[in-house]
Amino acid sequence: MPITTISTIAELRERLDRVRADGGQVGAVPTMGYLHDGHASLMRAARADNDVVVATIFVNPLQFAEGEDLDDYPRSLDHDTELAEAAGVDFLFTPSVDEMYPFGPVLTTVTVSEVSAGWEGITRPTHFAGVATVVAKLFNITGPVHGYFGEKDFQQLAVIRRMVDDLSFPVTVVGCPIVREEDGLAMSSRNVYLTAEQREAAPVLRGALDAGLAAIDGGERDPNAVTAIMAALVESEALAELDYVAAVDAATLATPDRLSGEVRLLIAAQVGKPRLIDNDGVTIH
Ligand code: PAF
Numbered sequence: 001m002p003i004t005t006i007s008t009i010a011e012l013r014e015r016l017d018r019v020r021a022d023g024g025q026v027g028a029v030p031t032m033g034y035l036h037d038g039h040a041s042l043m044r045a046a047r048a049d050n051d052v053v054v055a056t057i058f059v060n061p062l063q064f065a066e067g068e069d070l071d072d073y074p075r076s077l078d079h080d081t082e083l084a085e086a087a088g089v090d091f092l093f094t095p096s097v098d099e100m101y102p103f104g105p106v107l108t109t110v111t112v113s114e115v116s117a118g119w120e121g122i123t124r125p126t127h128f129a130g131v132a133t134v135v136a137k138l139f140n141i142t143g144p145v146h147g148y149f150g151e152k153d154f155q156q157l158a159v160i161r162r163m164v165d166d167l168s169f170p171v172t173v174v175g176c177p178i179v180r181e182e183d184g185l186a187m188s189s190r191n192v193y194l195t196a197e198q199r200e201a202a203p204v205l206r207g208a209l210d211a212g213l214a215a216i217d218g219g220e221r222d223p224n225a226v227t228a229i230m231a232a233l234v235e236s237e238a239l240a241e242l243d244y245v246a247a248v249d250a251a252t253l254a255t256p257d258r259l260s261g262e263v264r265l266l267i268a269a270q271v272g273k274p275r276l277i278d279n280d281g282v283t284i285h
Contacts, residue, residue, distance in 0.1 A: 003085040005092045009100075009141050012093050016054065016143060024051035028144035028171075029089070030135055033057035034074040034189035038179040040087040042148040045176050047088030054142050055084050056093040058100060062109075063130030074192050093142070100137065109133045112159045112166070115253055119244060119266055120155050120277070128159045135160055139171055147171045152178045152186050154264060154279040158253055178278070180206070190274040198272040201239035205267050205278040208233040212247065212265045216282055221259045223247035234269055243268040243275065250281055260284050 006012045016026055027050030029042045039055075046053040057080055064070035077094065084092050109129050116128035139147060147164075149157050157175050164173050179187045184206030185199075194202055208230040215226050223246075230245040248255050250262035263284055268277045 001090060003081060003089055003092055005081065005094055007094050007096065007099065009095065012054070012091065012141060013143075015091060016052070019052045020143065025145040026050060026143060027053050027146045027148065028138065028142040029053065029055040029148045030138050031055060031057055032059045032073065032189065033080050034076055034192070035080045035083045036179075036187045036189065038150050038152060038187040040083055041179050042150060042176050043084060043087035043089050045174060046146065046148050049146055049174070050144075052091070053089045054091040054093055054144070055089045056095075056138050056142070058093075058095055058134065058138075060100075060130060060134040061097060062101075062106065062133055063127050065124060065126055068124075069190075074189055093138075100134070106133065110136050110163055110167075112162050115155070115158050115162050118155075118253060119246060120268065123243060123268075123275075128156065131156055132159055132163045136163065136167070136169070139169055144171055146174050148174045148176060150178065151175050151279070152188065153277070154266060155253060158251070178280075186276075186278045188274075188276065190276070193273040195272055198239050201237050202271050202276060204234055204237040204240050205269060205276055208245065208267055209265050209278060209280045212245070213280060213282055216247075216259060216263065216284065221284070223255050223257075223259055226259065226265070230265065230267060234267070239271055241270040243270060 027046035029046050031039050059073045110132040111129045112132050161173050184203045211233050212226045212230040215229050220226055226247045227245040234240050234242045246266040248264050250264040264281045266279045
């Protein structure tokens with residue numbers, strides 16, 4: 001069926017209640033818009049698993065701190081609608097800030113401690129509470145059986161998984177692989193901020209992940225040795241300012257004494273205006 005755009009909670013609920021009353025399962029793909037192939041891959045995964053797919057586009061003020069790019073976050077509703085329709089989305093939910101937060105500042109928030117504290121949480125201490133709160137709200141509005149999120153925001157995925165487990169949301173969280181440009185740069189709505197020169201430098205993050213993975217493949221099990229190799233590579237690129245590199249346990253995001261089991265390499269660097277993040281995983285037997 002052609003895509004239907006809905007901007008009120010009441011109307012979306014009514015339409016999705018009808019789907020559920022007829023025995024249909026809903027899959028939800030929360031996004032902030034300015035959609036790219038990474039989002040399309042989440043939508044296609046949702047299309048394959050569910051009777052009805054709802055994608056949400058909401059630039060959530062709660063997850064932006066003062067001085068971040070809330071006001072100039074890129075937006076492109078026409079393009080987004082086309083992309084979502086081509087990926088098989090049935091309903092596009094595009095609420096306003098007033099629709100989502102009609103009473104002004106929210107008094108009820110969801111905080112997933114510990115998993116939110118390190119890495120991104122150090123530079124963005126209020127970010128994950130904003131994400132968890134809006135995702136909880138979007139789950140309550142859309143009532144999905146499955147919720148789809150990209151592995152690119154690996155810490156966000158870990159936070160959402162933990163929130164769903166801790167609060168017993170009846171939702172299965174599906175993490176989808178990172179979609180990359182040909183030169184390895186992870187797709188992100190914020191890549192649009194890169195100048196041509198910075199865009200050329202940006203794949204250094206992918207290069208650092210590859211160097212870390214190669215070290216592990218070569219038998220290195222000391223997380224500090226792995227991250228030193230990754231950091232040296234990023235520091236060799238003048239346009240990239242390293243924020244952090246980490247070799248962590250994929251579930252807890254804590255740094256172990258020795259790498260084993262499911263390991264995730266995380267990296268964040270400022271490249272011009274955007275702060276880019278990336279990650280990759282390996283299983284050590
Ligand atoms: O990943 C995003 O685009 C956002 O953080 C999300 C999950 C849609 C919540 O606003």
